[in-house]
Amino acid sequence: MARVGVEQSLTNVSEALREKGYDVIELRQETDAQGCDFCVVTGIDSNIMGMQDTVTQGSVIEANGLSADEVCRQVEQRLGRS
Template sequence: MAKIGVEQSLTNVSQALREKGYEVVEIKQESDARNVDCCVVTGLDSNVMGMHDTVTKAPVIDANGMSADEVCREVESRLQ
């Protein structure tokens, strides 16, 4: 199963993804996102300076305003 990086504040999303069989790793810093198949973030750390330093080629999902089920569906669609 795919390895999903989830920002540490999204515990409900982490639990829902684990229940679906995904391996979930907590993203505490940028380097944690390097070897995952998909990343889920809160979107609270917006890029106000407009600088883009990519640390992963995996899809990044902004979970802001989404339920855990909606995030799971989005992860599944991005990994297909």
């Protein structure tokens, strides 16, 4: 199953992904994203400084305005499961 890093404030998303069997880790700092297939972020402070350092090769899903179910659907779509 895919490994998904989720920002701390998105507990509803973390719970929904765990229920679907995904390996979910909490993103507390940038290095936590290493090894993740996906990273779910709020997008609130998205690239404020314009820096483009890459920490992960995984896809980034911006959860701003999305429900937990919509985030799960995006993960499944990107895995080709829907």
